[in-house]
Amino acid sequence: MLDTVTIVGASLAGFWAAETLRRDGFAGPIALIGEEPHAPYDRPPLSKKYLAGELDDDRLDLVPANQLDDLDLDLRLGCRATGLEVASRTLEVDGIAEPFDGLVLATGARCRTLPDTAGMDGVYTLRTRDDAAAIRDALAAGTRRLTVVGAGFIGAEVASTAIQRGVEVTMVEALDTPFGRALGTEMGAVVADVHRSHGVELRTGTGVDRVLGGDRVTGVRLTDGSTLDTDLLVVGIGVVPATDWMEGSGLILNDGVVCDATCLATDRVVAAGDVARWPNPRYEGLMRVEHWDNAVQQGVHAARRLLQTEQEATPFAPVPWFWSDQYDRKVQLAGRTHPDDDVQVAVGSTVEHRFAAFYGREGRFTAVLGMNRPRYVMQAKALLEQDASWDEAQALAADWN
Amino acid sequence: MRVIVDFDLCESNAVCMQIAPDIFEVRDDDFLYILEENPREDHRSTLQEAVQRCPKQAISLED
Numbered sequence: 001m002l003d004t005v006t007i008v009g010a011s012l013a014g015f016w017a018a019e020t021l022r023r024d025g026f027a028g029p030i031a032l033i034g035e036e037p038h039a040p041y042d043r044p045p046l047s048k049k050y051l052a053g054e055l056d057d058d059r060l061d062l063v064p065a066n067q068l069d070d071l072d073l074d075l076r077l078g079c080r081a082t083g084l085e086v087a088s089r090t091l092e093v094d095g096i097a098e099p100f101d102g103l104v105l106a107t108g109a110r111c112r113t114l115p116d117t118a119g120m121d122g123v124y125t126l127r128t129r130d131d132a133a134a135i136r137d138a139l140a141a142g143t144r145r146l147t148v149v150g151a152g153f154i155g156a157e158v159a160s161t162a163i164q165r166g167v168e169v170t171m172v173e174a175l176d177t178p179f180g181r182a183l184g185t186e187m188g189a190v191v192a193d194v195h196r197s198h199g200v201e202l203r204t205g206t207g208v209d210r211v212l213g214g215d216r217v218t219g220v221r222l223t224d225g226s227t228l229d230t231d232l233l234v235v236g237i238g239v240v241p242a243t244d245w246m247e248g249s250g251l252i253l254n255d256g257v258v259c260d261a262t263c264l265a266t267d268r269v270v271a272a273g274d275v276a277r278w279p280n281p282r283y284e285g286l287m288r289v290e291h292w293d294n295a296v297q298q299g300v301h302a303a304r305r306l307l308q309t310e311q312e313a314t315p316f317a318p319v320p321w322f323w324s325d326q327y328d329r330k331v332q333l334a335g336r337t338h339p340d341d342d343v344q345v346a347v348g349s350t351v352e353h354r355f356a357a358f359y360g361r362e363g364r365f366t367a368v369l370g371m372n373r374p375r376y377v378m379q380a381k382a383l384l385e386q387d388a389s390w391d392e393a394q395a396l397a398a399d400w401n
Numbered sequence: 402m403r404v405i406v407d408f409d410l411c412e413s414n415a416v417c418m419q420i421a422p423d424i425f426e427v428r429d430d431d432f433l434y435i436l437e438e439n440p441r442e443d444h445r446s447t448l449q450e451a452v453q454r455c456p457k458q459a460i461s462l463e464d
Contacts, residue, residue: 016453044456062458293416296454323414323456330412374415375427382419 002102002268003028005306006091008081009106010034011043012292013273015062016299017104022071024307031074033081033093035107038129039068044292046132047157048325052164053136060129081107084249086266102306105246105257105271106299109239109290114149114211122217123233126154138232143167147220147230149208151178153324153331155236156191159200160326169200170228172220174207182333186343187357187369190350191331194371197353198327203228239290241275256288261315263302270302281315282387283336291322319384329353332374334381335367342390346397347376356380356400358393365393376400402445403463404438410459417451417460424448 005021007014010032018032034040041060049055061068068075076093083092091100111125124135139146139162146162148155151173159169175181178195179188192202203222211233212219219229241256251265252258256277259265263278271278273295277288289298301316321334341359346368348355356376359367365388370377383396404424411433417425418433424444426434440448445462452460 042458292456293454300453325412330414332414372431374413374431375418375429378415378419378427 002026002306004030004100005102005104005303006031006033006100007104007106008033008091009104009108009273009275010036010040010075010077011106011108011273012040012062012295013108013276013299013302014104014106015040016296017106017272017303018071018073020300020303021307024304026307029074030071031076033076033079035078035080036128036130037078039065039075039077041129043127046129047126047154048161050129050132051126051136051139051158051161053140057129081245084246084251086250086269089268101268103269104299104302104306105265105269105275106273106295106302107242107245107275109241109274111235111239112237114208114235114237117211117217117233117235120211120213120217121215122213122231123211123235125235126158127239135232135234139165139167143232145228145230146170146232146234147172147228149220149233149235150237151175151192151202151204152182152236152238153179153322155234156195156326157324158234158236159195160198163198163200164327167232170230171195171200171202172206172208172222172228173202173204174223176205178202178204180339182337183369184337184339184341184343184359187350190353190371191326194326194329194353239274241277241288243275254286256286258286261317262305262308262313263298263316264305264313268306270305272298272302276302278316280317282317282319287320287336289318289320291320293321294318319381321381329371330374332370332377333367334377335359335365335384337367337369341366344397346380346393347400348373358390358397360390360393363390364388365390402440402442402448404435404440404448405461405463406433406435407459407461408433410457412457412459414456416454416456420451420454421447425451 040062117123148171177188178192206222206224209221243253257271259278280287324331354372356370356373368380415427
């Protein structure tokens with residue numbers, strides 16, 4: 001039985017791990033260590049309403065202050081984990097060693113950046129509340145031209161927010177199809193069409209050669225030789241799991257903390273959220289998921305795992321799901337897509353930007369994508385959770401039409 | 402127990418509908434409807450999951 005639990009990472013997964021420990025009756029001390037100075041807050045609004053200046057800081061809080069107090073946590077904000085050794089159960093925080101008993105690793109991920117842009121004004125990634133506040137302020141201070149590097153969902157939401165404020169927006173994507181990595185060619189093109197119809201200029205099949213400017217960004221030279229003038233550059237080219245501080249810890253690090261199917265990394269150590277990589281029994285190979293819902297669910301699952309014996313432990317087997325709000329469209333994807341999946345519109349119309357589409361391969365139903373069709377996406381997601389066949393998915397689509 | 406949804410926050414992700422279809426329904430108009438505002442006590446743990454997993458944190462329970 002554990003006497004104390006230390007949670008490293010005070011965002012979504014870490015918070016829900018703490019909440020779950022208390023809910024399940026763990027009465028010992030819980031330390032929640034967060035690198036940022038802010039109490040646990042919600043990240044999805046950062047690229048949406050918060051960026052638009054429509055949401056105050058306190059509306060980002062995951063829970064009201066009194067509910068956080070009720071959890072009776074040793075909340076250590078502005079503290080950074082700097083080292084770990086699992087054999088001796090030693091954690092290092094801001095360079096000072098301390099013992100741990102049970103440990104939850106929930107340090108999330110860091111944004112990839114473009115080379116030679118460190119410290120350059122006007123160049124941002126978007127991960128934290130401070131990042132979002134800086135971009136929000138730059139937009140409010142009269143940015144006229146925004147370049148978004150990477151046609152992924154963060155970039156798409158920033159583009160959507162900025163263009164509604166009258167900013168000229170160009171998105172640059174190295175692949176030929178924007179959003180192709182997540183959605184495949186056909187549906188990636190549909191989302192791209194939504195952006196074009198709102199006035200975003202999309203430059204695909206070209207990367208960034210060099211960011212131009214001295215102390216402050218003035219433009220971007222692309223690999224196709226052209227140059228874009230810009231006042232503001234937002235880089236959304238993915239994240240890397242924040243495991244650098246765990247080098248030499250004795251844990252297996254390979255694009256995340258490698259865990260077993262129950263989220264256990266080693267005895268008394270679990271991982272959850274963007275930083276965790278585990279064999280989801282529903283799919284082949286190891287999986288790492290960077291979505292909001294996964295952070296909540298995996299935080300809960302990992303915390304329970306810490307309190308369970310090996311016999312009691314269960315695998316963590318979710319169907320991944322995320323949503324993205326762009327303009328007046330809600331994009332939702334549940335399941336796991338592959339580049340060569342068959343894609344079929346199950347209900348609605350891609351031209352009208354209101355539909356649900358099914359992905360399938362080898363007779364199996366693999367994913368559902370919706371645009372302003374939440375009811376249908378969630379019905380299809382329930383089917384995905386039953387490992388349904390393509391024929392069963394077809395039967396659901398027939399019900400809808 | 403009473404189910405309360407802050408409709409200013411709700412963005413109809415329909416997560417609650419999947420977790421508790423007896424209580425929540427997102428209809429074709431994309432709006433959420435509460436089917437049972439005063440559910441029986443045996444719905445509590447399901448509803449707590451809905452509260453937790455609502456992406457907008459728009460659901461709360463009142464005793």
